[in-house]
Amino acid sequence: ELKVEQNPLFLSMQEGKNYTIYCNYSTTSDRLYWYRQDPGKSLESLFVLLSNGAVKQEGRLMASLDTKARLSTLHITAAVHDLSATYFCAVEEGGSNYKLTFGKGTLLTVNP
Amino acid sequence: NAGVTQTPKFRILKIGQSMTLQCTQDMNHNYMYWYRQDPGMGLKLIYYSVGAGITDKGEVPNGYNVSRSTTEDFPLRLELAAPSQTSVYFCASSYWVAGNTIYFGEGSWLTVV
Numbered sequence: 001e002l003k004v005e006q007n008p009l010f011l012s013m014q015e016g017k018n019y020t021i022y023c024n025y026s027t028t029s030d031r032l033y034w035y036r037q038d039p040g041k042s043l044e045s046l047f048v049l050l051s052n053g054a055v056k057q058e059g060r061l062m063a064s065l066d067t068k069a070r071l072s073t074l075h076i077t078a079a080v081h082d083l084s085a086t087y088f089c090a091v092e093e094g095g096s097n098y099k100l101t102f103g104k105g106t107l108l109t110v111n112p
Numbered sequence: 113n114a115g116v117t118q119t120p121k122f123r124i125l126k127i128g129q130s131m132t133l134q135c136t137q138d139m140n141h142n143y144m145y146w147y148r149q150d151p152g153m154g155l156k157l158i159y160y161s162v163g164a165g166i167t168d169k170g171e172v173p174n175g176y177n178v179s180r181s182t183t184e185d186f187p188l189r190l191e192l193a194a195p196s197q198t199s200v201y202f203c204a205s206s207y208w209v210a211g212n213t214i215y216f217g218e219g220s221w222l223t224v225v
Binding site for chain 1: 154202
């Protein structure tokens with residue numbers, strides 16, 4: 001059974017600081033997704049990582065994938081309040097017809 | 113752009129009642145999914161479909177049924193509602209190409225009392 005673990009689960013940051021959210025998973029996969037969820041809202045796709053060494057950046061967020069270590073990171077640079085949200089990673093098990101297993105999410109709060 | 117549309121957004125059910133959550137997508141996606149999200153948790157897959165007439169169980173299918181008679185629609189039926197089914201339900205869809213985004217609906221908040 002595929003297990004996906006995120007850490008930390010709660011993160012309180014000051015504006016302007018950098019931090020990294022980690023996503024570990026238990027079985028072989030080369031497809032990993034990052035989503036953002038605002039309170040009471042749906043999930044918004046941030047990144048799709050499809051191969052070992054993949055790196056994608058959008059604004060202050062950068063995601064990477066190391067399939068050998070079974071690890072993805074979401075790096076936040078110079079955080080701003082608008083980044084406050086819950087961030088989920090989700091892993092697609094090989095050959096699973098796009099079935100995703102989600103981590104529990106990281107609740108990020110960026111304080112002025 | 114409608115995307116993935118779910119109805120209803122909110123519903124309170126009594127124990128033992130049944131209901132159907134509707135989901136429709138207008139992107140001609142072949143893959144559709146139903147997830148549930150419990151408080152403070154990630155999403156768990158209930159059922160999925162790879163095309164009209166084809167459905168399969170996900171991680172937590174007990175107490176639910178689905179059908180997929182058309183490409184656009186993927187309703188989720190709750191039979192004999194139980195308090196454990198209190199959750200937020202998300203429908204999603206995608207097109208089967210590696211790396212394609214999976215699009216989620218706005219969610220349906222269901223409370224069973």
